[in-house]
Amino acid sequence: MDMISLTAGVLSVRYTKLPDRLTHTIGIIVGDNYIPFLEAVEGSAEDPWPPSPPMQQMVQESFKPDASSVLLGVGLSGNGHWSSAIETKDSRGLKFDIACKNSKSATELGSRYRVLGTIQPSPRPNSVEIVLAAINVSANNEITRIEFAVTIGRLDSIDAKGDIKVSPMSDPKLSQTHRWCYEVSLLVLGNA
Secondary structure, X not given: OOEEEEEEOOEEEEEEEOOOOEEEEEEEEEOOEEEEEEEEOOOOXXXXXXXXXXXXXXXXXXEOOOOEEEEEEEEEEOOEEEEEEEEEEEXXXXXXXXXXXXXXXXXOOOEEEEEOOEEEEOOOOOEEEEEEEEEEOOOOEEEEXXXXXXXXXXXXXXXXXXXXXXXXXXXXXXXXXXXXXXXXXXXXXXXX
């Protein structure tokens, strides 16, 4: 597998292979071009609790009755077993559902992204807006904003490096299954 992706309208998540895990970006498809605006911050093989889930296998499945596609992933790192399910929210969004079952106390659990754009607060709680330079997706439509909203868990940090992090509400020091979910959606699709 060189790349596996899931697309909702012009929004896409793309997983590519690293030596010991998969990494991903989230971006917009414009014609034949893919323009990422979020990049997963990965750890290394030495990190028992990496900054992003260390997915090592990813498959695309279709479910009936609507034949919608879902990306399903699994991975292992340190004393944690990771899983993910990514599905389309509609033609303008992607939903991420992540879990980690740890058998020993974790120092950090969550998903961390480097934002390739400008972050600004959102009027909705537990979310931020990513402001992009106007991207013309068709003759009369452009995208200027993306919403990153946490639905289960918490938005932990927006730091000076331009990173955002989603963490579970549960205490990572407890040996149990921890879960966090978030959505990435086109917020503004306007006329150019």
